[in-house]
Structure formats: C-alpha cells, structure tokens
Amino acid sequence: MSDLKWWETAVIYQIYPRSYQDSNGDGIGDLQGIISRLDYIAGLGVDAIWISPFFKSPQKDFGYDVSDYCDINPEYGTLDDFDQMIAKVHDLGMKLMIDIVPAHCSDQHAWFQESRQSRDNPKADWFHWVDPLPDGSAPTNWLSFFGGRAWTFEPRRQQYYLHNFLPEQPNLNHANPDVRQAFVDIAKFWFDRGVDGFRLDAVHTINADSAPYQNNLANPDFVLGELPQQQQPFFRQLHDSAQLNQPSIQQFSEAYRACADSYEGDRYLMGELHGDDPIKASQTFTDTGRLHATYNFNLLAWDGLSVDGLKQAITSAVAAFNGTGRLSFAFSNHDVPRVGTRQLKNLGLTDAQRPAMQLLLLKLETCLIGSTCVYMGEELALSDVQDIPVDKMQDPWGIEFAPVFLGRDTCRTPMVWRKSEPNGGFSSANQTWLPVSAQHLDSAGLDEADRKGSVYNQFAEFLAWRKQQPAFMSANVISDITGGPRQIIFDRTSDQQTLRCCFDFDTLTATFEEV
Numbered sequence: 001m002s003d004l005k006w007w008e009t010a011v012i013y014q015i016y017p018r019s020y021q022d023s024n025g026d027g028i029g030d031l032q033g034i035i036s037r038l039d040y041i042a043g044l045g046v047d048a049i050w051i052s053p054f055f056k057s058p059q060k061d062f063g064y065d066v067s068d069y070c071d072i073n074p075e076y077g078t079l080d081d082f083d084q085m086i087a088k089v090h091d092l093g094m095k096l097m098i099d100i101v102p103a104h105c106s107d108q109h110a111w112f113q114e115s116r117q118s119r120d121n122p123k124a125d126w127f128h129w130v131d132p133l134p135d136g137s138a139p140t141n142w143l144s145f146f147g148g149r150a151w152t153f154e155p156r157r158q159q160y161y162l163h164n165f166l167p168e169q170p171n172l173n174h175a176n177p178d179v180r181q182a183f184v185d186i187a188k189f190w191f192d193r194g195v196d197g198f199r200l201d202a203v204h205t206i207n208a209d210s211a212p213y214q215n216n217l218a219n220p221d222f223v224l225g226e227l228p229q230q231q232q233p234f235f236r237q238l239h240d241s242a243q244l245n246q247p248s249i250q251q252f253s254e255a256y257r258a259c260a261d262s263y264e265g266d267r268y269l270m271g272e273l274h275g276d277d278p279i280k281a282s283q284t285f286t287d288t289g290r291l292h293a294t295y296n297f298n299l300l301a302w303d304g305l306s307v308d309g310l311k312q313a314i315t316s317a318v319a320a321f322n323g324t325g326r327l328s329f330a331f332s333n334h335d336v337p338r339v340g341t342r343q344l345k346n347l348g349l350t351d352a353q354r355p356a357m358q359l360l361l362l363k364l365e366t367c368l369i370g371s372t373c374v375y376m377g378e379e380l381a382l383s384d385v386q387d388i389p390v391d392k393m394q395d396p397w398g399i400e401f402a403p404v405f406l407g408r409d410t411c412r413t414p415m416v417w418r419k420s421e422p423n424g425g426f427s428s429a430n431q432t433w434l435p436v437s438a439q440h441l442d443s444a445g446l447d448e449a450d451r452k453g454s455v456y457n458q459f460a461e462f463l464a465w466r467k468q469q470p471a472f473m474s475a476n477v478i479s480d481i482t483g484g485p486r487q488i489i490f491d492r493t494s495d496q497q498t499l500r501c502c503f504d505f506d507t508l509t510a511t512f513e514e515v
C-alpha cells in the first residue's frame, strides 16, 4: 500500500550482538545465536534489523573500536555465519542494517599501528597528528566524551593524536582522500554482501579538517546537571564551534550517498549524530545528496521525560522534518538506561504498570513520522538493571564513574529466553559476559511469545494493524501535538485517511479514530 520507501516507515529492531544469544557456551552472544532467534524477531512484524558492531575488535568499547571493518570478531563467528544470517533475514522478509563506525577505529587497527610509528610512514597522515604547543601541552582544549582530554601523546612521533572517545579509539583523518576511499570500499564490501543499509556511528565526530585546529568556545549556558555525567567539563564547551559538526564532514556523507545510490534496492544511510544544535545538524546531514535520515535523540533523555517533555521532544523534531521520513525515533538503545525504568520513574508509575506503559510507548514511537528503532527487550518491557556489582561492570564509561554513575551496562545485560533454562536460555556457560538479570526472568522472550496478551503479542498485533493504515504507510504527515496534561494527541494524515491518535498516560491506553 505504501508509496514511500521502506526506510521512511520502517520499524527497525536493534540487536546488541554480545547480549542476544550465545550459541557455543562461551557466555558471549554471537551470529549463530542471532540466526536462531530470527523467527522470534520476524514474529513481531518488524521491517528491519540493525545489529550493533560485530567486526574484529579488541572490545575496549565493545565493538565501537574496530580493528578490521571487513571481518567478523572471532567471538561472534565468521563471514560464512554472516552470509547465512543475511540470507535468513531476507527469507523472512526483513532488511538488514549494520553499524559502521567511520569516525574512529581501534588503536589495534593496522592503520593506526603503522601510523603511530613515525612521521613519514605510508599511513602517517591517516589520523590527526599534531605537534604539542611550545609548553608541551595538547594542541587544543578539546575534551573526550568519556572524560579527560581528547588528545593523547605518542612519544615515537613526539605528537598528539585526537580521540573524541577512548584513547584506544583514535580519530581517523577524513581530510585524507585515501581514508575516505577506504570507507567507500568498506561500504561496497558490505553492500556487495547484500546489506540493506548502515547505521553510521557518531558521524558528528568525523573530523575532516586540517591543523591548526581551533579551541572550542566556552558554553555560556552551561548549568551543572544533576547526573554525574552531565557534570563532566565536556559540557562546559560549545563543540560545534571547532571540535564537532564541521562542514568538511559532508565530504563523507556525500561519498557514502553516491555509493549507496549506485546500488539497486533503496540502500539506506541513517546517521547517528549530536551537536550543540542537533536539529540543525540533522538538517545539514540530510540535505540533498547526503544521508537519507538521522537518528533522533529527543526521546532518549537519560532520566526520562514528563508528558509535557515528551510533547516538546516530538514537536521540535517534527517541526524540522514533517512531511518527510528523514528521521528515526527511539526510546531505548545500548547507550541509555532502559525506557521501562527511566520513563516509569519520570511518569510516577508503579512497577506493575511497566508492561502497559511500555506497550503505550511502543505504539507512540511507531505512530510518529519516519522510522523507529526498537531496542531488543522493549517488546518484553524489560527493566533497566541497576544492581550489577561494580566488579562485574564492563563499560569503561561506567567503570570510570561508578557507583555514582553506572554507565551503559544497565541496558546491555543478556536477553533472557526461557525462565526454566540456565541463564534464562541465553547461554550454557557458568559465567556470562555481563550477569543475566534475575528481574528479567519473568519476561523471557520465548515464554512471552507463547503467552497470549503479552507485550510481545500485543505489539505484534499492533504492528500488523499499523501496516494496514494508509495514514501511517503512505505519507509522513503529522499535525500539531495536543492533549491534556496526561495525554498526547495528534493526527496522522494521508490522501486516503486521517487517523487521530491519542495516548493517555493515566489509563495507559492508546486509541485511534478515523476522522
């Protein structure tokens, strides 16, 4: 029924592969594990799957530090497993998106290993190498997202290199045409294997400028947030003034778009990005000939949003993109506490209300314009796991700030499948990479898929109904957001149909009326 491209209305299921399903008993999820759960995912009626990185990686940032973009981390399987996986995803009628990390690689990547040796090797200019200031200090005042300076000194070159995240994630120099070409070749490698699209990691942190770099300006609006990570000095700077979101990044997005367009079948590019003004940055990234869409952060606030906050978040995002499918909403991902806990607290609801609230939020996010990314476990109304012992934590960001700030392990614990099985069916290992949460066992995936009336089954029924509504499937038009203090109301409109969608946070129900 749709006149739109698949990605303009897609419901995209996000898998964090380390935590989905372990097939060989080492306590770590893997590609064969994912293959064994594809029927469960297809049963939901989602359109596509996005898998977080499974490439070769020392796992300092759990795959977002890639040491070989064209091979699979042995813990996760082989390229043969990948081919088997994509064939089955396609057989089940779904698209497959993978996660490419263009801004930085691992310090163990052969490119960086060579580059750091001297100032005149063949890869010497593949990273941002800059001389110290006369007093020996770092070239600019830039700070890293994960704490500390964005510059680390390399004695062999007597120079600093740039890293916007961990020192083990050196920023690639996209001013170098060889680097840009290497990333186009990576895109081709995966498009040739049949991949339908990429989630492009942290594209605002790509740097294609050349030294001398400028200092970031101070952020005159900085207020000390309540959460420890909001108190990092990082937020005292305006990043779009120098460090992030510089115009030269668009050489990357334009080259990627040209590559995607040279393939059949609507290959899709969705950029993850942030900035001092994220909406403006999203518009720039999706200008003609650039990325198809960007991943919208408005609903992902770390400590949740009030109903009024949700309204404002939706309103400001759609103001820029109404009539288009150039954005993707999400309530949860592998970087923030699970929405089942975050929003529950913020909306003043009780734990018994979590399933009803989660179903309501799933319906809300899939009724907005553009695509939606649903994080694994949202279909089970999983809670955030905030009782991981400090000595079992894995996320370097959390380890740095625990116990005041827990980082991202809380949303990354292994999926559970059968309450009756060891480790909830995730793995036969004695120990899993992060502990399986006992609080998840009553909402195990396969148990819930078998249970009539579960969130999984109600969401599946809802998605089947959604697919039949021209208002959702053949136009991306949405009215102003209205409703009382505990309601969100809007109209979705196409040529054939206008649907009034009402989400009530007192009764925790969604109603739809043709008007």
Ligand code: GLC
Binding pocket: 061, 064, 065, 101, 165, 201, 202, 272, 334, 335
């Ligand atoms: C993105 C990823 C996050 C990662 C970071 C650095 O924000 O979602 O998990 O740590 O980029 O690659």
Ligand code: CA
Binding pocket: 022, 023, 024, 025, 026, 027, 028, 029, 030, 075
């Ligand atoms: Ca495994």
